[in-house]
Amino acid sequence: MKVDLTGKTAIVCGASKGMGFASAKALAVSGANVTILARNNDELKRAEQELIRECASKILTVQCDLSRFEDIKNAFDEAINTFGSVEILVNNTGGPKPGRLDTLSDEDWKSAFESLFLSVVRMTRLSVPIMRQNKFGRIINITSILAKSPSEGMGLSNAIRAAILGFSKTLSREVAKDGITVNSLCPGAIATSRLENLIKLDAKEEKISPEKMRNRIESGIPSGFIATPDDFANAVLFLASPESRYVNGTVIQIDGGEYKGLI
Ligand code: NAD
Numbered sequence: 001m002k003v004d005l006t007g008k009t010a011i012v013c014g015a016s017k018g019m020g021f022a023s024a025k026a027l028a029v030s031g032a033n034v035t036i037l038a039r040n041n042d043e044l045k046r047a048e049q050e051l052i053r054e055c056a057s058k059i060l061t062v063q064c065d066l067s068r069f070e071d072i073k074n075a076f077d078e079a080i081n082t083f084g085s086v087e088i089l090v091n092n093t094g095g096p097k098p099g100r101l102d103t104l105s106d107e108d109w110k111s112a113f114e115s116l117f118l119s120v121v122r123m124t125r126l127s128v129p130i131m132r133q134n135k136f137g138r139i140i141n142i143t144s145i146l147a148k149s150p151s152e153g154m155g156l157s158n159a160i161r162a163a164i165l166g167f168s169k170t171l172s173r174e175v176a177k178d179g180i181t182v183n184s185l186c187p188g189a190i191a192t193s194r195l196e197n198l199i200k201l202d203a204k205e206e207k208i209s210p211e212k213m214r215n216r217i218e219s220g221i222p223s224g225f226i227a228t229p230d231d232f233a234n235a236v237l238f239l240a241s242p243e244s245r246y247v248n249g250t251v252i253q254i255d256g257g258e259y260k261g262l263i
Pocket of ligand 1: 193
């Protein structure tokens with residue numbers, strides 16, 4: 001299937017690197033004009049240069065802290081003023097800190113809720129009226145396999161990402177008649193700088209080398225390897241395409257078969 005997104009515009013959150021960047025690249029290479037958002041301007045500019053080298057689409061970068069409503073509103077307005085519309089929204093941001101019940105404060109919970117969950121609600125709330133007018137919209141939420149398979153010490157991520165799945169499913173039913181689909185992707189191990197940092201931390205804790213830790217992770221994945229961000233972005237591209245119009249309200253693991261459950 002060749003995806004053609006010419007004439008479509010996308011907003012990709014948390015897109016200066018990692019899965020957000022790979023998603024932006026996949027959309028741009030397929031013809032969409034893309035706005036990429038992140039906090040760090042230098043990283044955004046580096047990402048923009050790479051995208052410009054890879055494709056002929058128009059790219060807009062906007063510095064934005066997704067935990068702040070004013071930043072989200074400003075970034076959204078800039079995207080609409082530049083491209084006139086939005087058909088594809090990829091919600092993504094950095095992961096919250098690890099921690100257990102006794103180490104996480106109310107402030108930790110509130111701040112994770114604001115940056116991880118409210119950012120999705122806010123960006124989606126701004127985008128849906130335009131998608132409704134267009135009678136076309138694709139909303140893709142990047143969460144984590146932890147939303148389906150919680151692991152200890154990751155309470156913020158486990159709880160808040162599951163909330164995104166609930167929000168996503170509800171919304172998918174509310175907007176389906178307007179030609180809008182809402183789906184969530186749950187990545188397992190994807191080779192990004194975030195995963196590299198986690199591997200180093202875990203290796204230090206277990207007093208083994210990062211290489212050994214990486215091998216340990218890979219041996220727990222039925223596919224036997226850690227995917228690249230581009231592997232992940234292929235799923236985003238499909239969900240963003242007009243061809244995915246009957247795929248709505250789903251939760252899809254991109255984890256090489258690591259998740260053991262049926263549903
Ligand atoms: P990454 O660190 O490589 O990239 C995160 C992106 O989000 C960067 O562009 C960063 O600048 C941006 N960002 C972070 N906080 C932001 C904020 N407050 N406002 C605006 N931009 C912000 O991460 P990644 O590995 O691509 O992961 C993306 C998401 O998927 C994270 O939430 C992560 O926890 C989750 N996840 C990752 C993996 C994995 O193996 N990499 C697995 C499961 C879940």
